[in-house]
Amino acid sequence: MTMDTKINEYRKMFPLLSDDIAYLDNAATTQKPECVLDAVRKYYERDNANPFRGVYDLSERATESYENARKAVADFIGAGSSSEIVFVRNATEALNLLAYSWCEDNISEGDEIVVSVMEHHSDFLPWKYMAEKKGAKLVRLEPEKSGAVTDEALDRALSGKTKIVALTQVSNVLGYANDMAHIAERIHENGALFVVDGAQSVPHMKVDVKQLGCDFLAFSGHKMYAPMGIGVLYGKMEHLEKMRPFMYGGEMIQTVHWDRVTYAEVPHRFEAGTVNVSGAVGLSEAISFINNTGWEFIRSREALLTKKAMEGMKQIPGIGILGSEKVQDHEGIITFTVDGVHPHDVADILGKSGVCIRAGHHCAQPLMDFLGVKSTNRVSFAFYNTEEEVDRFLNELSKVRGLMGYGE
Amino acid sequence: MENKTFYNEVVTDHNMHPLHKHELEDPDIVLDGVNPSCGDEISLGLKVSDGVITDGAFIGDGCAVSQASADIMLELVIGRTIDEAKHLSKLFLKMIKSEATPEEIEELEEAGALEDISHMPARVKCAVLGWHTLEEMIKRLDRM
Ligand SMILES: Cc1ncc(COP(=O)(O)O)c(C=O)c1O
Numbered sequence: 001m002t003m004d005t006k007i008n009e010y011r012k013m014f015p016l017l018s019d020d021i022a023y024l025d026n027a028a029t030t031q032k033p034e035c036v037l038d039a040v041r042k043y044y045e046r047d048n049a050n051p052f053r054g055v056y057d058l059s060e061r062a063t064e065s066y067e068n069a070r071k072a073v074a075d076f077i078g079a080g081s082s083s084e085i086v087f088v089r090n091a092t093e094a095l096n097l098l099a100y101s102w103c104e105d106n107i108s109e110g111d112e113i114v115v116s117v118m119e120h121h122s123d124f125l126p127w128k129y130m131a132e133k134k135g136a137k138l139v140r141l142e143p144e145k146s147g148a149v150t151d152e153a154l155d156r157a158l159s160g161k162t163k164i165v166a167l168t169q170v171s172n173v174l175g176y177a178n179d180m181a182h183i184a185e186r187i188h189e190n191g192a193l194f195v196v197d198g199a200q201s202v203p204h205m206k207v208d209v210k211q212l213g214c215d216f217l218a219f220s221g222h223k224m225y226a227p228m229g230i231g232v233l234y235g236k237m238e239h240l241e242k243m244r245p246f247m248y249g250g251e252m253i254q255t256v257h258w259d260r261v262t263y264a265e266v267p268h269r270f271e272a273g274t275v276n277v278s279g280a281v282g283l284s285e286a287i288s289f290i291n292n293t294g295w296e297f298i299r300s301r302e303a304l305l306t307k308k309a310m311e312g313m314k315q316i317p318g319i320g321i322l323g324s325e326k327v328q329d330h331e332g333i334i335t336f337t338v339d340g341v342h343p344h345d346v347a348d349i350l351g352k353s354g355v356c357i358r359a360g361h362h363c364a365q366p367l368m369d370f371l372g373v374k375s376t377n378r379v380s381f382a383f384y385n386t387e388e389e390v391d392r393f394l395n396e397l398s399k400v401r402g403l404m405g406y407g408e
Numbered sequence: 409m410e411n412k413t414f415y416n417e418v419v420t421d422h423n424m425h426p427l428h429k430h431e432l433e434d435p436d437i438v439l440d441g442v443n444p445s446c447g448d449e450i451s452l453g454l455k456v457s458d459g460v461i462t463d464g465a466f467i468g469d470g471c472a473v474s475q476a477s478a479d480i481m482l483e484l485v486i487g488r489t490i491d492e493a494k495h496l497s498k499l500f501l502k503m504i505k506s507e508a509t510p511e512e513i514e515e516l517e518e519a520g521a522l523e524d525i526s527h528m529p530a531r532v533k534c535a536v537l538g539w540h541t542l543e544e545m546i547k548r549l550d551r552m
Pocket of ligand 1: 028090200363
């Protein structure tokens with residue numbers, strides 16, 4: 001089978017993908033394959049009941065669907081056990097849960113929380129809020145302009161007072177993948193815990209929490225072919241079991257009396273209320289889809305598309321690419337500016353031709369400040385994108401300045 | 409697919425060569441407007457005497473639509489009375505909701521070039537940023 005036929009076979013699995021649009025905003029969210037949509041539908045058609053609450057067969061099946069999904073996630077990221085997987089809505093909720101719960105008992109006045117300036121707002125604001133609440137110091141970790149975190153930068157940020165470090169594995173703006181295992185070692189030598197934002201890495205590379213050596217990992221299902229509304233917080237059991245609940249209510253308790261409450265075991269302690277079983281089932285199916293497609297294929301496709309796009313963009317006058325000059329430093333993400341044209345105009349002009357790209361600050365305003373730009377455009381790939389789509393993007397992009405009144 | 413765009417000459421021209429995008433000396437009133445969804449910003453200044461807008465200017469940063477629309481607006485309202493400016497502002501907002509008659513659009517002169525924005529919900533906020541800021545200023549002037 002030629003590459004083109006193979007990709008076309010894959011594209012047919014995604015009902016939304018067609019020739020009308022070139023969907024190049026995959027870092028925001030990916031499209032969903034039929035198998036994921038079917039799994040969600042089948043769950044509701046055959047197995048739906050409130051899990052954990054009924055003793056009848058149907059409820060058992062709902063519980064089993066949910067717990068099987070947990071097992072699939074644990075296997076996917078190499079967790080020690082399923083109990084280390086907490087289901088949440090998305091990476092944002094995972095990071096909020098962690099910051100609220102962990103900092104409450106482990107951060108005191110004068111302690112330091114280290115966060116990089118390239119974090120997505122959802123890996124910045126919860127830490128900032130808790131630091132302020134606890135009288136702790138929020139310490140800036142400054143990467144290179146490429147997104148690379150050097151040993152020197154780490155040394156400057158870490159101190160004897162550092163309690164926890166939060167860092168994204170792949171920046172949603174720069175696309176740079178840091179060597180997390182190496183960084184983890186340094187952080188642990190320093191006696192701090194390491195939180196990895198995997199929202200942009202887990203969908204695009206093999207992430208194994210043991211190899212990474214992280215204490216926590218957060219990611220969203222919707223960026224990896226699963227439905228919106230399901231996400232994951234992985235945590236080492238030794239940490240999770242000491243953490244207090246984040247939300248209170250049904251399902252997260254052992255016993256409740258007027259004057260005495262005991263909480264459920266991990267992970268249920270962190271999953272208050274009726275959970276998102278269909279989302280978990282969808283995520284589990286998305287994981288099978290990724291495994292069946294294979295990392296080698298996914299990664300080689302995304303690298304090829306990124307290379308083609310970046311090389312083409314360098315030929316277009318007035319385009320400035322953020323981050324590293326090297327293609328291999330961009331994990332399917334290229335953020336750029338067009339001289340003299342506001343990013344919203346760029347995205348609008350491309351959008352009118354069916355080319356979907358992102359405009360704005362990408363929820364990373366501190367990074368925009370750091371790089372000295374206000375807002376930018378971003379093109380981001382999934383393996384299902386085609387070389388024709390890249391050509392279409394490049395072709396439309398090359399017209400933008402002309403359309404906005406700049407001569408050639 | 410044909411590139412259907414409302415980036416017509418009027419818009420691109422006012423964006424690239426604005427007539428009123430500069431600091432205003434001794435303004436009588438200054439007001440900032442922001443559009444948080446896109447991050448467009450303008451700071452609008454007016455000089456007013458005896459109920460007439462004698463001069464106006466803006467500074468800002470944002471997409472072509474927001475910046476051109478503010479420039480076109482100033483070109484239209486400078487030299488007019490506050491009441492006329494209020495009237496034009498109403499017409500502009502009417503046009504953006506696709507409710508204006510051809511005659512009313514005619515009255516808006518160059519601002520009529522933004523008519524097509526009414527079909528682009530994502531850009532409406534950009535187009536009305538200047539006008540909303542102007543309306544808010546007029547309200548404050550009325551109270552002064
Ligand atoms: C690096 C990174 N972290 C966190 C998030 C937040 O993801 P979500 O909006 O799914 O919670 C995103 C997605 O926008 C991201 O790119």
